[in-house]
Amino acid sequence: MNAVQPHPKQVVVSGAFEDLRSRHFRFLEEAARFGAVTVAVWPDPVVEGLTGKPPKFPMAERLYLLNAIRYVHRAAPLASPVNPEAPPLMQGFNADLWVDEPSPANAARLAACRRLGLQYRVLPAEQLKGFPQPPPQPGAPGRKKVVVTGCYDWFHSGHVRFFEEVSAYGDLYVIVGHDANIRLLKGQGHPLLPQEERRYLAGSIRYVTQALISSGEGWVDADPEIQRLKPDIYAVNEDGDKGGKREYCAQHGIQYLVLKRVPAPGLPGRSSTDLRGF
Numbered sequence: 001m002n003a004v005q006p007h008p009k010q011v012v013v014s015g016a017f018e019d020l021r022s023r024h025f026r027f028l029e030e031a032a033r034f035g036a037v038t039v040a041v042w043p044d045p046v047v048e049g050l051t052g053k054p055p056k057f058p059m060a061e062r063l064y065l066l067n068a069i070r071y072v073h074r075a076a077p078l079a080s081p082v083n084p085e086a087p088p089l090m091q092g093f094n095a096d097l098w099v100d101e102p103s104p105a106n107a108a109r110l111a112a113c114r115r116l117g118l119q120y121r122v123l124p125a126e127q128l129k130g131f132p133q134p135p136p137q138p139g140a141p142g143r144k145k146v147v148v149t150g151c152y153d154w155f156h157s158g159h160v161r162f163f164e165e166v167s168a169y170g171d172l173y174v175i176v177g178h179d180a181n182i183r184l185l186k187g188q189g190h191p192l193l194p195q196e197e198r199r200y201l202a203g204s205i206r207y208v209t210q211a212l213i214s215s216g217e218g219w220v221d222a223d224p225e226i227q228r229l230k231p232d233i234y235a236v237n238e239d240g241d242k243g244g245k246r247e248y249c250a251q252h253g254i255q256y257l258v259l260k261r262v263p264a265p266g267l268p269g270r271s272s273t274d275l276r277g278f
Helices: 022-031 044-051 059-068 106-116 157-169 179-186 195-203 223-229 245-252 272-276
Strands: 010-015 036-041 074-077 097-100 119-122 145-150 171-176 210-213 233-237 255-259
Touching: 010 022, 022 036, 022 195, 036 059, 059 074, 059 157, 097 106, 106 119, 145 157, 145 223, 157 171, 157 233, 157 255, 171 195, 171 223, 195 210, 233 245, 245 255
Parallel strands: 010 036, 010 097, 036 074, 097 119, 145 171, 145 233, 171 210, 233 255
Antiparallel strands: none
């Protein structure tokens, strides 16, 4: 007789998730160890009421980014009004566990969960340190291999949209430029984030089969990785169509694909240069 499989826990996390950075990704990754994660996102008026200023990124963009993270089952807005110290109750969704970050409000949240019979877990800051390399996602048999390269320093919705579009052509491998080469190409002050952190962010997106760090030099610093992966397609956006990549692909028999920079429907265009200010 087959044993009855336990029902997977329904995990909820809640917050503004404004200006998503690696610490948010790490928190969501650790929360996902308990079950399927639903992200209950505070609406724009709530964020403005708590911080005194409108969110840097609107709700639609925050949801787009969150739903692209491989550790997230779904992200949805909480209906106003929102009490940050109360469990994030959502219509049609019954959570088993609320996972939270360390906060002065933890005691009030724990008390509220006990009243409702909801489990509550605070992840210690120590657990969220480091940038583990995301394991490769299984590729689809018979699909082409597609490689993209870049810095991916200030990670934003434009990067996610590019990954989403490119992944339609085959299993996507993202090769992140190593720190020394980024400084060589872009100058001092670059990159803002170390290579392991940038690889972690790129590899956490559900459209990415695997993220790697380059080991070569120059504009085609990913040559050693490309030689090993043997991709069918090398994709770039319009800004990345330079540095001899087209000629490199012709020499090695790789299809060269140039995509226009078009944001996801309803979202603004984003540039790492504009976001970081230099």
